Amino acid sequence: MIILFIAVGCFAGVILGMNAPVMSYIYADYLAISIIAALDTVLGGITATLKNNFNFKVFVSGFFVNAILSILLTLLGNKLNVDIYLAAIVVFVGRMFNNLTIIRRHYMDKWEELLKREKAGQKTKENK
Secondary structure: OOOHHHHHHHHHHHHHHHHOOOOHHHHHHHHHHHHHHHHHHHHHHHHHHOOOOOOHHHHHHHHHHHHHHHHHHHHOOOOOOOOOHHHHHHHHHHHHHHHHHHHHHHHHHHHHHHOOOOOOOOEEEEHH
């Protein structure tokens, strides 16, 4: 079911992207930090799902709060003529790498467990 939602979201993104006007360079920083904040939240949601403690309310609120906070930091930095958004990027990307590590280890452990079961199944067939 989730794959269907992902496919529909990707299709909608492609259609909207082809028909949307080109964004001004002025807003590039805002868009970049918003996308990174959203990706961080999505990877955090996947990690929470793998740990069996996913909460939809926490996911949705984190998605919007992280994006809004990052946009506000970028706005403040632009007003002060300081690139504050770079600090947010460092934090979000660091969290993204941590979440990717957890996801990768989870699937590597599952794969190793599957290989062990297959080896054990082959040994029992040889013994018979």
